[in-house]
Amino acid sequence: MGFDSVLLKIWFVEFRIIDIIDIALVTYFLYKLYFMMRRTRAVQMFIGLVLIIVVSFLAQATRMQEMTFIFRNLRTVWLVGFVILFQPELRRLLTHVGQSRLFRFFTKDQTTAFVEEMIKGVMELSRRGYGGLIVLVRDTGLKNITETGISLQANVHASLIVSIFNPRSPLHDGAIIIQNQLIESAKCILPLTRTPQLDQSLGTRHRAAIGISEESDALVIVVSEETGNVSVVENGEMVRGLDSDTLLQTLNSAFSYGLQSDIA
DSSP, rough: OTTSSSEEEETTTTEEHHHHHHHHHHHHHHHHHHHHHHTTTHHHHHHHHHHHHHHHEEETOOOOOOOHHHHTTOOOHHHHHHHTTTTHHHHHHHHHHHHHHHGGGGGGHHHHHHHHHHHHHHHHHHHTOOOEEEOOOOOSOHHHTTTTSSEEEEEOOOHHHHHHTTTTTTTTTSSEEEEEEEEEEEOOOOOOOOOOOOOOOOOHHHHHHHHHHHHHSSSSEEEOOOTTOOOEEETTTTEEEOOOHHHHHHHHHHHHOOOOGGOO
8 A cells, every 4th residue: 555545535535645644744743833832922823823724724625716716825925924923933843853862962062061051150150159040941932931031042151141140230130041052031030939838938039930830841940149059940849959960960850961970
């Protein structure tokens, strides 16, 4: 049985094996794109686009000639509009694919440098007694949080992290958002946790770290200004008193970096 063989027929529509594969791939692509965009402003445009596609398919299936003619002539415009409207989300999707295990082997050196610089920056904040709040984005988009800060789009360097959280810096209040190994924004405002059963000694930074981890799958690194202690927050749970080795172990577990502890 070849790919062009008819697998089943519903009314006047024939489904071949290649059609099933085609539909499965498109469905997966749309699902991943929606997953990247959920909790962002682009999701409403995405839902509207899907509705237009459904209407186009129904018009063609029911042989509505005028509607089919309109949608057929708008296909090129849709393609250009799709790329323009969803450029950030498409870039995030392609980066997500590039960070899969299949491709991670080819970018291991870059990942090693990124993690090394981040850990060095965190440990230097701890040594100097600077407070820090670093949000590492995973699957859940945080575009609404990123937009509350100042866009940087900068490579991660230890010196830059220290400079941002220097108490004399205008960017030191709030959090930095790191996604795709880039510092996307600084001075971002995070939602505070509403959980009442918390240690009363926890300050605003720690409460904000717990709050964003409760609303997303992000991993948050917090450096206490008072004690210099390094903590990691994930899914509303906080682990305190980390050193460079345990921080690396936590990052390896959360992101599957697979890096050795001697990089820090």
